Amino acid sequence: MALDRRSFLLGTGLTALGLVGCAKKATPESSGATGGTTTAASIPADENPRSCRPSDSLQALKDGNARFAAAWEKKDSANTPQERAQVMSNLWLDNCFLPASVISEGQAPWATVLTCADSRLAPEWIFDAAPSDLFVIRSAGNTAFDDAIASMEFGVLALKTPLIMVMGHSACGAVKAAQGDELPTPLLTELVKPIRAAIQPGQDLETATKANASYAAKQLTARSEVIKDAVDNGKLQIVVGYFDIGSGKVTMV
Ligand SMILES: [Zn+2]
Incomplete structure:
Protein backbone atom coordinates (compact mmCIF):
# COMPACT_ATOMS: atom_id res chain seq x y z
CA MET A 1 0.00 0.00 0.00
CA ALA A 2 1.54 3.26 -1.11
CA LEU A 3 1.18 6.16 1.33
CA ASP A 4 2.56 9.60 0.64
CA ARG A 5 4.37 11.31 3.50
CA ARG A 6 1.73 14.01 3.98
CA SER A 7 -1.21 11.63 4.30
CA PHE A 8 0.87 9.45 6.58
CA LEU A 9 1.67 12.30 8.93
CA LEU A 10 -1.86 13.66 8.83
CA GLY A 11 -3.23 10.36 9.91
CA THR A 12 -5.08 9.36 6.81
CA GLY A 13 -2.34 6.89 6.12
CA LEU A 14 -2.87 5.47 9.56
CA THR A 15 -6.54 5.06 8.87
CA ALA A 16 -5.65 3.11 5.78
CA LEU A 17 -3.42 0.92 7.89
CA GLY A 18 -6.09 0.44 10.52
CA LEU A 19 -3.92 2.12 13.14
CA VAL A 20 -5.60 5.44 13.61
CA GLY A 21 -6.32 7.13 16.84
CA CYS A 22 -4.05 5.87 19.51
CA ALA A 23 -0.91 7.92 19.05
CA LYS A 24 -2.57 11.17 19.97
CA LYS A 25 -4.57 9.64 22.76
CA ALA A 26 -1.42 8.11 24.21
CA THR A 27 0.23 11.39 25.09
CA PRO A 28 0.43 12.04 28.81
CA GLU A 29 -1.59 15.24 28.35
CA SER A 30 -4.59 13.42 26.99
CA SER A 31 -4.26 10.04 28.59
CA GLY A 32 -4.93 10.75 32.19
CA ALA A 33 -1.97 8.49 32.96
CA THR A 34 -0.36 9.23 36.26
CA GLY A 35 3.21 8.35 35.22
CA GLY A 36 5.71 6.31 37.17
CA THR A 37 5.65 2.57 36.84
CA THR A 38 3.04 0.74 34.86
CA THR A 39 1.06 -0.58 37.73
CA ALA A 40 -2.62 -1.25 37.60
CA ALA A 41 -2.89 0.76 40.79
CA SER A 42 -1.77 3.85 38.89
CA ILE A 43 -5.00 3.94 36.91
CA PRO A 44 -7.63 6.14 38.45
CA ALA A 45 -10.68 3.99 39.02
CA ASP A 46 -13.03 6.60 37.74
CA GLU A 47 -11.23 7.23 34.48
CA ASN A 48 -11.05 5.36 31.24
CA PRO A 49 -7.32 5.52 30.52
CA ARG A 50 -6.16 5.83 26.97
CA SER A 51 -2.65 4.75 27.71
CA CYS A 52 -0.55 3.12 30.38
CA ARG A 53 2.49 5.01 29.18
CA PRO A 54 4.93 5.49 32.06
CA SER A 55 6.81 8.72 32.65
CA ASP A 56 10.14 6.88 32.32
CA SER A 57 10.04 4.14 29.71
CA LEU A 58 13.57 2.87 30.34
CA GLN A 59 12.91 2.55 34.07
CA ALA A 60 9.66 0.75 33.29
CA LEU A 61 11.58 -1.76 31.17
CA LYS A 62 14.12 -2.23 33.95
CA ASP A 63 11.39 -2.66 36.56
CA GLY A 64 9.57 -5.17 34.39
CA ASN A 65 12.74 -7.14 33.75
CA ALA A 66 13.51 -7.24 37.46
CA ARG A 67 10.10 -8.83 38.05
CA PHE A 68 10.68 -11.29 35.22
CA ALA A 69 14.21 -12.24 36.33
CA ALA A 70 13.00 -12.90 39.87
CA ALA A 71 10.29 -15.23 38.60
CA TRP A 72 12.69 -16.80 36.07
CA GLU A 73 15.10 -17.69 38.87
CA LYS A 74 12.39 -18.84 41.27
CA LYS A 75 10.81 -21.19 38.77
CA ASP A 76 13.98 -23.28 38.59
CA SER A 77 13.51 -24.33 42.18
CA ALA A 78 10.17 -25.89 41.22
CA ASN A 79 10.07 -29.57 40.38
CA THR A 80 7.38 -29.94 37.76
CA PRO A 81 6.29 -28.09 34.64
CA GLN A 82 3.04 -27.21 36.40
CA GLU A 83 4.85 -25.70 39.39
CA ARG A 84 7.12 -23.71 37.09
CA ALA A 85 4.11 -22.45 35.19
CA GLN A 86 2.51 -21.39 38.46
CA VAL A 87 5.56 -19.32 39.37
CA MET A 88 5.64 -17.64 35.98
CA SER A 89 1.90 -16.99 36.06
CA ASN A 90 2.52 -14.55 38.91
CA LEU A 91 3.89 -12.15 36.31
CA TRP A 92 1.54 -9.61 34.76
CA LEU A 93 0.05 -8.83 38.19
CA ASP A 94 1.68 -5.37 38.10
CA ASN A 95 0.66 -4.63 34.55
CA CYS A 96 -1.72 -2.01 33.36
CA PHE A 97 -4.26 -3.87 31.28
CA LEU A 98 -6.43 -1.62 29.19
CA PRO A 99 -9.99 -2.54 28.25
CA ALA A 100 -10.40 -4.10 24.83
CA SER A 101 -12.62 -1.18 23.90
CA VAL A 102 -9.58 1.10 24.30
CA ILE A 103 -6.90 -0.93 22.56
CA SER A 104 -9.31 -1.79 19.78
CA GLU A 105 -9.13 1.87 18.83
CA GLY A 106 -5.38 1.85 18.32
CA GLN A 107 -2.05 1.17 19.89
CA ALA A 108 0.05 3.29 22.21
CA PRO A 109 3.31 1.45 22.88
CA TRP A 110 5.76 3.20 25.18
CA ALA A 111 8.89 1.39 24.01
CA THR A 112 10.19 -0.18 20.83
CA VAL A 113 12.30 -3.32 21.07
CA LEU A 114 14.46 -4.59 18.21
CA THR A 115 15.63 -8.04 19.12
CA CYS A 116 16.46 -11.50 17.83
CA ALA A 117 13.95 -14.03 16.53
CA ASP A 118 15.35 -16.59 18.98
CA SER A 119 12.52 -18.57 20.58
CA ARG A 120 13.97 -18.06 24.06
CA LEU A 121 13.34 -14.34 23.84
CA ALA A 122 9.87 -12.95 24.27
CA PRO A 123 10.04 -9.23 24.97
CA GLU A 124 6.62 -9.01 26.62
CA TRP A 125 7.74 -11.71 29.05
CA ILE A 126 11.24 -10.38 29.55
CA PHE A 127 9.92 -6.93 30.42
CA ASP A 128 6.71 -8.14 32.07
CA ALA A 129 4.72 -5.98 29.72
CA ALA A 130 1.12 -6.07 28.60
CA PRO A 131 -0.35 -6.01 25.10
CA SER A 132 -0.05 -2.51 23.63
CA ASP A 133 3.01 -1.70 25.79
CA LEU A 134 5.79 -2.73 23.39
CA PHE A 135 6.34 -2.23 19.67
CA VAL A 136 8.47 -5.24 18.77
CA ILE A 137 10.59 -5.94 15.69
CA ARG A 138 12.47 -9.18 15.44
CA SER A 139 14.78 -11.02 13.12
CA ALA A 140 17.67 -13.42 13.58
CA GLY A 141 20.58 -11.36 14.90
CA ASN A 142 18.54 -8.19 15.62
CA THR A 143 20.09 -6.35 12.71
CA ALA A 144 18.90 -2.94 11.53
CA PHE A 145 17.46 -4.18 8.27
CA ASP A 146 15.50 -1.79 6.07
CA ASP A 147 12.02 -2.87 7.13
CA ALA A 148 13.03 -2.75 10.78
CA ILE A 149 14.17 0.85 10.44
CA ALA A 150 11.00 1.73 8.54
CA SER A 151 8.92 0.12 11.27
CA MET A 152 10.74 2.19 13.87
CA GLU A 153 10.16 5.33 11.81
CA PHE A 154 6.47 4.51 12.00
CA GLY A 155 6.84 4.08 15.74
CA VAL A 156 8.47 7.49 16.05
CA LEU A 157 6.20 9.38 13.67
CA ALA A 158 2.83 7.87 14.39
CA LEU A 159 3.07 6.32 17.82
CA LYS A 160 5.50 8.79 19.41
CA THR A 161 7.36 5.93 20.99
CA PRO A 162 9.96 7.58 23.25
CA LEU A 163 12.43 4.71 23.59
CA ILE A 164 14.12 2.14 21.34
CA MET A 165 16.02 -0.74 22.85
CA VAL A 166 18.19 -2.90 20.59
CA MET A 167 18.62 -6.13 22.50
CA GLY A 168 21.10 -8.92 21.82
CA HIS A 169 21.17 -12.09 23.89
CA SER A 170 23.37 -14.89 25.14
CA ALA A 171 23.95 -17.93 22.94
CA CYS A 172 22.81 -16.07 19.82
CA GLY A 173 22.90 -18.49 16.92
CA ALA A 174 22.86 -15.75 14.30
CA VAL A 175 25.97 -14.06 15.70
CA LYS A 176 27.62 -17.45 16.07
CA ALA A 177 26.80 -18.23 12.44
CA ALA A 178 28.27 -14.89 11.40
CA GLN A 179 31.49 -15.85 13.16
CA GLY A 180 31.66 -19.05 11.14
CA ASP A 181 32.32 -19.76 7.49
CA GLU A 182 29.81 -20.79 4.86
CA PRO A 194 25.54 -6.68 8.81
CA ILE A 195 26.54 -8.85 11.76
CA ARG A 196 29.90 -9.52 10.14
CA ALA A 197 30.31 -5.80 9.61
CA ALA A 198 29.76 -5.25 13.33
CA ILE A 199 32.08 -7.85 14.83
CA GLN A 200 35.81 -8.47 14.94
CA PRO A 201 37.70 -11.72 14.37
CA GLY A 202 38.53 -13.55 17.57
CA GLN A 203 35.82 -11.97 19.71
CA ASP A 204 34.04 -14.27 22.12
CA LEU A 205 30.35 -14.71 21.45
CA GLU A 206 29.13 -12.34 24.17
CA THR A 207 31.48 -9.56 23.09
CA ALA A 208 30.52 -10.03 19.46
CA THR A 209 26.82 -10.06 20.31
CA LYS A 210 27.08 -6.81 22.23
CA ALA A 211 29.10 -5.26 19.40
CA LYS A 218 24.09 3.20 15.54
CA GLN A 219 22.62 2.26 12.18
CA LEU A 220 19.24 3.63 13.22
CA THR A 221 20.38 7.24 13.40
CA ALA A 222 22.88 6.82 10.60
CA ARG A 223 20.26 5.62 8.15
CA SER A 224 17.08 7.37 9.25
CA GLU A 225 16.66 11.12 9.39
CA VAL A 226 13.37 10.67 11.22
CA ILE A 227 15.03 8.69 13.99
CA LYS A 228 18.06 10.98 14.12
CA ASP A 229 15.88 14.09 14.34
CA ALA A 230 13.84 12.55 17.14
CA VAL A 231 17.01 11.75 19.09
CA ASP A 232 18.49 15.20 18.43
CA ASN A 233 15.27 16.84 19.60
CA GLY A 234 15.18 14.84 22.80
CA LYS A 235 12.02 12.99 21.86
CA LEU A 236 13.64 9.59 21.47
CA GLN A 237 16.25 7.65 23.40
CA ILE A 238 18.08 4.67 21.92
CA VAL A 239 19.67 2.15 24.26
CA VAL A 240 21.37 -1.22 23.86
CA GLY A 241 20.56 -4.20 26.05
CA TYR A 242 21.87 -7.74 26.48
CA PHE A 243 19.56 -10.50 27.67
CA ASP A 244 21.14 -13.39 29.54
CA ILE A 245 18.95 -16.43 29.05
CA GLY A 246 20.28 -18.16 32.16
CA SER A 247 19.56 -15.40 34.64
CA GLY A 248 16.69 -13.75 32.79
CA LYS A 249 18.37 -10.40 33.32
CA VAL A 250 18.80 -7.62 30.78
CA THR A 251 21.91 -5.53 31.28
CA MET A 252 22.64 -2.26 29.56
CA VAL A 253 25.49 -2.27 27.06
ZN1 LIG B 1 19.85 -14.59 18.44
Whole structure:
Protein backbone atom coordinates (compact mmCIF):
# COMPACT_ATOMS: atom_id res chain seq x y z
CA MET A 1 0.00 0.00 0.00
CA ALA A 2 1.54 3.26 -1.11
CA LEU A 3 1.18 6.16 1.33
CA ASP A 4 2.56 9.60 0.64
CA ARG A 5 4.37 11.31 3.50
CA ARG A 6 1.73 14.01 3.98
CA SER A 7 -1.21 11.63 4.30
CA PHE A 8 0.87 9.45 6.58
CA LEU A 9 1.67 12.30 8.93
CA LEU A 10 -1.86 13.66 8.83
CA GLY A 11 -3.23 10.36 9.91
CA THR A 12 -5.08 9.36 6.81
CA GLY A 13 -2.34 6.89 6.12
CA LEU A 14 -2.87 5.47 9.56
CA THR A 15 -6.54 5.06 8.87
CA ALA A 16 -5.65 3.11 5.78
CA LEU A 17 -3.42 0.92 7.89
CA GLY A 18 -6.09 0.44 10.52
CA LEU A 19 -3.92 2.12 13.14
CA VAL A 20 -5.60 5.44 13.61
CA GLY A 21 -6.32 7.13 16.84
CA CYS A 22 -4.05 5.87 19.51
CA ALA A 23 -0.91 7.92 19.05
CA LYS A 24 -2.57 11.17 19.97
CA LYS A 25 -4.57 9.64 22.76
CA ALA A 26 -1.42 8.11 24.21
CA THR A 27 0.23 11.39 25.09
CA PRO A 28 0.43 12.04 28.81
CA GLU A 29 -1.59 15.24 28.35
CA SER A 30 -4.59 13.42 26.99
CA SER A 31 -4.26 10.04 28.59
CA GLY A 32 -4.93 10.75 32.19
CA ALA A 33 -1.97 8.49 32.96
CA THR A 34 -0.36 9.23 36.26
CA GLY A 35 3.21 8.35 35.22
CA GLY A 36 5.71 6.31 37.17
CA THR A 37 5.65 2.57 36.84
CA THR A 38 3.04 0.74 34.86
CA THR A 39 1.06 -0.58 37.73
CA ALA A 40 -2.62 -1.25 37.60
CA ALA A 41 -2.89 0.76 40.79
CA SER A 42 -1.77 3.85 38.89
CA ILE A 43 -5.00 3.94 36.91
CA PRO A 44 -7.63 6.14 38.45
CA ALA A 45 -10.68 3.99 39.02
CA ASP A 46 -13.03 6.60 37.74
CA GLU A 47 -11.23 7.23 34.48
CA ASN A 48 -11.05 5.36 31.24
CA PRO A 49 -7.32 5.52 30.52
CA ARG A 50 -6.16 5.83 26.97
CA SER A 51 -2.65 4.75 27.71
CA CYS A 52 -0.55 3.12 30.38
CA ARG A 53 2.49 5.01 29.18
CA PRO A 54 4.93 5.49 32.06
CA SER A 55 6.81 8.72 32.65
CA ASP A 56 10.14 6.88 32.32
CA SER A 57 10.04 4.14 29.71
CA LEU A 58 13.57 2.87 30.34
CA GLN A 59 12.91 2.55 34.07
CA ALA A 60 9.66 0.75 33.29
CA LEU A 61 11.58 -1.76 31.17
CA LYS A 62 14.12 -2.23 33.95
CA ASP A 63 11.39 -2.66 36.56
CA GLY A 64 9.57 -5.17 34.39
CA ASN A 65 12.74 -7.14 33.75
CA ALA A 66 13.51 -7.24 37.46
CA ARG A 67 10.10 -8.83 38.05
CA PHE A 68 10.68 -11.29 35.22
CA ALA A 69 14.21 -12.24 36.33
CA ALA A 70 13.00 -12.90 39.87
CA ALA A 71 10.29 -15.23 38.60
CA TRP A 72 12.69 -16.80 36.07
CA GLU A 73 15.10 -17.69 38.87
CA LYS A 74 12.39 -18.84 41.27
CA LYS A 75 10.81 -21.19 38.77
CA ASP A 76 13.98 -23.28 38.59
CA SER A 77 13.51 -24.33 42.18
CA ALA A 78 10.17 -25.89 41.22
CA ASN A 79 10.07 -29.57 40.38
CA THR A 80 7.38 -29.94 37.76
CA PRO A 81 6.29 -28.09 34.64
CA GLN A 82 3.04 -27.21 36.40
CA GLU A 83 4.85 -25.70 39.39
CA ARG A 84 7.12 -23.71 37.09
CA ALA A 85 4.11 -22.45 35.19
CA GLN A 86 2.51 -21.39 38.46
CA VAL A 87 5.56 -19.32 39.37
CA MET A 88 5.64 -17.64 35.98
CA SER A 89 1.90 -16.99 36.06
CA ASN A 90 2.52 -14.55 38.91
CA LEU A 91 3.89 -12.15 36.31
CA TRP A 92 1.54 -9.61 34.76
CA LEU A 93 0.05 -8.83 38.19
CA ASP A 94 1.68 -5.37 38.10
CA ASN A 95 0.66 -4.63 34.55
CA CYS A 96 -1.72 -2.01 33.36
CA PHE A 97 -4.26 -3.87 31.28
CA LEU A 98 -6.43 -1.62 29.19
CA PRO A 99 -9.99 -2.54 28.25
CA ALA A 100 -10.40 -4.10 24.83
CA SER A 101 -12.62 -1.18 23.90
CA VAL A 102 -9.58 1.10 24.30
CA ILE A 103 -6.90 -0.93 22.56
CA SER A 104 -9.31 -1.79 19.78
CA GLU A 105 -9.13 1.87 18.83
CA GLY A 106 -5.38 1.85 18.32
CA GLN A 107 -2.05 1.17 19.89
CA ALA A 108 0.05 3.29 22.21
CA PRO A 109 3.31 1.45 22.88
CA TRP A 110 5.76 3.20 25.18
CA ALA A 111 8.89 1.39 24.01
CA THR A 112 10.19 -0.18 20.83
CA VAL A 113 12.30 -3.32 21.07
CA LEU A 114 14.46 -4.59 18.21
CA THR A 115 15.63 -8.04 19.12
CA CYS A 116 16.46 -11.50 17.83
CA ALA A 117 13.95 -14.03 16.53
CA ASP A 118 15.35 -16.59 18.98
CA SER A 119 12.52 -18.57 20.58
CA ARG A 120 13.97 -18.06 24.06
CA LEU A 121 13.34 -14.34 23.84
CA ALA A 122 9.87 -12.95 24.27
CA PRO A 123 10.04 -9.23 24.97
CA GLU A 124 6.62 -9.01 26.62
CA TRP A 125 7.74 -11.71 29.05
CA ILE A 126 11.24 -10.38 29.55
CA PHE A 127 9.92 -6.93 30.42
CA ASP A 128 6.71 -8.14 32.07
CA ALA A 129 4.72 -5.98 29.72
CA ALA A 130 1.12 -6.07 28.60
CA PRO A 131 -0.35 -6.01 25.10
CA SER A 132 -0.05 -2.51 23.63
CA ASP A 133 3.01 -1.70 25.79
CA LEU A 134 5.79 -2.73 23.39
CA PHE A 135 6.34 -2.23 19.67
CA VAL A 136 8.47 -5.24 18.77
CA ILE A 137 10.59 -5.94 15.69
CA ARG A 138 12.47 -9.18 15.44
CA SER A 139 14.78 -11.02 13.12
CA ALA A 140 17.67 -13.42 13.58
CA GLY A 141 20.58 -11.36 14.90
CA ASN A 142 18.54 -8.19 15.62
CA THR A 143 20.09 -6.35 12.71
CA ALA A 144 18.90 -2.94 11.53
CA PHE A 145 17.46 -4.18 8.27
CA ASP A 146 15.50 -1.79 6.07
CA ASP A 147 12.02 -2.87 7.13
CA ALA A 148 13.03 -2.75 10.78
CA ILE A 149 14.17 0.85 10.44
CA ALA A 150 11.00 1.73 8.54
CA SER A 151 8.92 0.12 11.27
CA MET A 152 10.74 2.19 13.87
CA GLU A 153 10.16 5.33 11.81
CA PHE A 154 6.47 4.51 12.00
CA GLY A 155 6.84 4.08 15.74
CA VAL A 156 8.47 7.49 16.05
CA LEU A 157 6.20 9.38 13.67
CA ALA A 158 2.83 7.87 14.39
CA LEU A 159 3.07 6.32 17.82
CA LYS A 160 5.50 8.79 19.41
CA THR A 161 7.36 5.93 20.99
CA PRO A 162 9.96 7.58 23.25
CA LEU A 163 12.43 4.71 23.59
CA ILE A 164 14.12 2.14 21.34
CA MET A 165 16.02 -0.74 22.85
CA VAL A 166 18.19 -2.90 20.59
CA MET A 167 18.62 -6.13 22.50
CA GLY A 168 21.10 -8.92 21.82
CA HIS A 169 21.17 -12.09 23.89
CA SER A 170 23.37 -14.89 25.14
CA ALA A 171 23.95 -17.93 22.94
CA CYS A 172 22.81 -16.07 19.82
CA GLY A 173 22.90 -18.49 16.92
CA ALA A 174 22.86 -15.75 14.30
CA VAL A 175 25.97 -14.06 15.70
CA LYS A 176 27.62 -17.45 16.07
CA ALA A 177 26.80 -18.23 12.44
CA ALA A 178 28.27 -14.89 11.40
CA GLN A 179 31.49 -15.85 13.16
CA GLY A 180 31.66 -19.05 11.14
CA ASP A 181 32.32 -19.76 7.49
CA GLU A 182 29.81 -20.79 4.86
CA LEU A 183 26.08 -20.52 5.37
CA PRO A 184 23.71 -22.91 3.65
CA THR A 185 21.68 -20.42 1.59
CA PRO A 186 22.23 -17.07 -0.17
CA LEU A 187 19.59 -15.40 1.99
CA LEU A 188 21.23 -16.58 5.19
CA THR A 189 24.54 -15.28 3.87
CA GLU A 190 22.84 -11.95 3.27
CA LEU A 191 21.31 -11.97 6.75
CA VAL A 192 24.67 -12.22 8.51
CA LYS A 193 26.37 -9.52 6.41
CA PRO A 194 25.54 -6.68 8.81
CA ILE A 195 26.54 -8.85 11.76
CA ARG A 196 29.90 -9.52 10.14
CA ALA A 197 30.31 -5.80 9.61
CA ALA A 198 29.76 -5.25 13.33
CA ILE A 199 32.08 -7.85 14.83
CA GLN A 200 35.81 -8.47 14.94
CA PRO A 201 37.70 -11.72 14.37
CA GLY A 202 38.53 -13.55 17.57
CA GLN A 203 35.82 -11.97 19.71
CA ASP A 204 34.04 -14.27 22.12
CA LEU A 205 30.35 -14.71 21.45
CA GLU A 206 29.13 -12.34 24.17
CA THR A 207 31.48 -9.56 23.09
CA ALA A 208 30.52 -10.03 19.46
CA THR A 209 26.82 -10.06 20.31
CA LYS A 210 27.08 -6.81 22.23
CA ALA A 211 29.10 -5.26 19.40
CA ASN A 212 26.43 -6.34 16.95
CA ALA A 213 23.62 -4.83 18.99
CA SER A 214 25.55 -1.57 19.41
CA TYR A 215 26.24 -1.48 15.69
CA ALA A 216 22.55 -1.97 14.90
CA ALA A 217 21.65 0.87 17.28
CA LYS A 218 24.09 3.20 15.54
CA GLN A 219 22.62 2.26 12.18
CA LEU A 220 19.24 3.63 13.22
CA THR A 221 20.38 7.24 13.40
CA ALA A 222 22.88 6.82 10.60
CA ARG A 223 20.26 5.62 8.15
CA SER A 224 17.08 7.37 9.25
CA GLU A 225 16.66 11.12 9.39
CA VAL A 226 13.37 10.67 11.22
CA ILE A 227 15.03 8.69 13.99
CA LYS A 228 18.06 10.98 14.12
CA ASP A 229 15.88 14.09 14.34
CA ALA A 230 13.84 12.55 17.14
CA VAL A 231 17.01 11.75 19.09
CA ASP A 232 18.49 15.20 18.43
CA ASN A 233 15.27 16.84 19.60
CA GLY A 234 15.18 14.84 22.80
CA LYS A 235 12.02 12.99 21.86
CA LEU A 236 13.64 9.59 21.47
CA GLN A 237 16.25 7.65 23.40
CA ILE A 238 18.08 4.67 21.92
CA VAL A 239 19.67 2.15 24.26
CA VAL A 240 21.37 -1.22 23.86
CA GLY A 241 20.56 -4.20 26.05
CA TYR A 242 21.87 -7.74 26.48
CA PHE A 243 19.56 -10.50 27.67
CA ASP A 244 21.14 -13.39 29.54
CA ILE A 245 18.95 -16.43 29.05
CA GLY A 246 20.28 -18.16 32.16
CA SER A 247 19.56 -15.40 34.64
CA GLY A 248 16.69 -13.75 32.79
CA LYS A 249 18.37 -10.40 33.32
CA VAL A 250 18.80 -7.62 30.78
CA THR A 251 21.91 -5.53 31.28
CA MET A 252 22.64 -2.26 29.56
CA VAL A 253 25.49 -2.27 27.06
ZN1 LIG B 1 19.85 -14.59 18.44
